[in-house]
Amino acid sequence: MKKWLLFCLSVLLFSCSESELETLNDGPYVLYGDRAWQALWVCNGQPKRFEFPPPLARKRIEKCNLSAQLNNQTASRPELAFDNVETVAALSDIHGQFDVFRSLLMAHKIADEQGNWTFGKGHLVVSGDVFSRGPKVTESLWYLANLERQAKSNGGVVHYLLGNHEIMALNNDTRYMHDKYATTEKVLGKPLSELIGPKTVLGDWLLTRNVLVKINRMLFVHGGIHPSLATQNLSLQDINQTFVSHMIKDDTFPESGLGHFLHKTYGPIWYRGYFKAPRATMGDVDRLLQHYDLSHLIVGHTTQTQITPFYNGKVIAVDSGIKRGETGEILLIKNGNFFRGLRNGAVIPFE
Numbered sequence: 001m002k003k004w005l006l007f008c009l010s011v012l013l014f015s016c017s018e019s020e021l022e023t024l025n026d027g028p029y030v031l032y033g034d035r036a037w038q039a040l041w042v043c044n045g046q047p048k049r050f051e052f053p054p055p056l057a058r059k060r061i062e063k064c065n066l067s068a069q070l071n072n073q074t075a076s077r078p079e080l081a082f083d084n085v086e087t088v089a090a091l092s093d094i095h096g097q098f099d100v101f102r103s104l105l106m107a108h109k110i111a112d113e114q115g116n117w118t119f120g121k122g123h124l125v126v127s128g129d130v131f132s133r134g135p136k137v138t139e140s141l142w143y144l145a146n147l148e149r150q151a152k153s154n155g156g157v158v159h160y161l162l163g164n165h166e167i168m169a170l171n172n173d174t175r176y177m178h179d180k181y182a183t184t185e186k187v188l189g190k191p192l193s194e195l196i197g198p199k200t201v202l203g204d205w206l207l208t209r210n211v212l213v214k215i216n217r218m219l220f221v222h223g224g225i226h227p228s229l230a231t232q233n234l235s236l237q238d239i240n241q242t243f244v245s246h247m248i249k250d251d252t253f254p255e256s257g258l259g260h261f262l263h264k265t266y267g268p269i270w271y272r273g274y275f276k277a278p279r280a281t282m283g284d285v286d287r288l289l290q291h292y293d294l295s296h297l298i299v300g301h302t303t304q305t306q307i308t309p310f311y312n313g314k315v316i317a318v319d320s321g322i323k324r325g326e327t328g329e330i331l332l333i334k335n336g337n338f339f340r341g342l343r344n345g346a347v348i349p350f351e
Helices: 002-022 098-107 137-153 164-170 179-188 201-206 227-231 236-244 257-262 282-291
Strands: 026-031 037-043 046-052 059-063 066-070 087-091 123-127 157-161 212-215 218-221 296-299 308-310 315-317 329-334 337-342 347-349
Touching: 026 059, 026 066, 026 137, 026 179, 026 201, 037 059, 037 066, 037 179, 046 059, 046 179, 066 137, 087 098, 098 137, 098 329, 098 337, 123 137, 123 212, 123 218, 123 296, 137 157, 137 201, 157 212, 157 218, 164 201, 212 236, 227 282, 236 257, 282 296
Parallel strands: 087 123, 123 157, 218 296, 296 315
Antiparallel strands: 026 037, 037 046, 059 066, 087 329, 212 218, 308 315, 329 337, 337 347
16 A cells, blocks of 8 residues: 555656646757857757857847847957946846846836836846746846847946856856756756856856946945955956956866955855854945945845845845845935835835
8 A cells, every 4th residue: 555655646746747847948048159059948848949040130039938139249248337327226136036027127117018128328237146046047137138238229238247146057056046947957958057158148148247347436246345355456357357267167266366265255246244244344344435436335145125225325235035036126226316116116215
């Protein structure tokens, strides 16, 4: 009897996994080739492939309602500093929760229902961790890449900054990825690091992202800047360049020095010292602001119940828990004034 129950249970579990596989859709992942590019999808649990010549102009590809806009331009590294920007919106730690992400942008007229940029000359900052946890990472990436292109055409800018989960994914550390992506790897026969690696459209884009950006006198970064960096003769350009030079952990990855420091606990994608022990002091924060000529540090990574100012408003935490897939907020900055943007479209000024 016991063996029969175990057999029935195994059949039920297998049936559930088969059912889930039949509804699994993911992609596209677009791989470069010398003579042809290859787009890969998982549609209803089955691999789909489409080969085509490298596009000479903009090209849209789609299968199972999953699309991407491609062009013939390779990604380039964005600028690090911008002045005289009137309107900025910022959020972080989307973690594959595309529906919450999209609804926040729509609610605050940054994008419309079709995914078109409607923010004019505004700047949108996504401070890392689009990857991991949730089931719609790929959708979020293509959506963001398309917004970036449209924003540029309309005088605006999208800043997608690197977080710890981007770096983990690029290095094939999939511990926190949704189970869906393990299935994608099996169906397509490729690890995630190949699907988003250097020889892919998404990988080319990811590997040219920055770890920080300065807008007006506000610094946006995923985790934060450790106070010790204010005592060294380092510019923000130095920090960014050293970090992005060592994104892939290979034989050249530094065992010591600044490159090693920046990719560890106190580096810009991991630092939590504004919120957790050992905490930075008010003096530490003031020295950072003075050293880098900043008015504010705006960071993600450490989840709050809502967008929250710390250190007399000089540090603003924008990880509002989008990763839970239920709600979230977006920071809105208009002519130097700060607001919390809610998912229902409400706008609440900072107290």
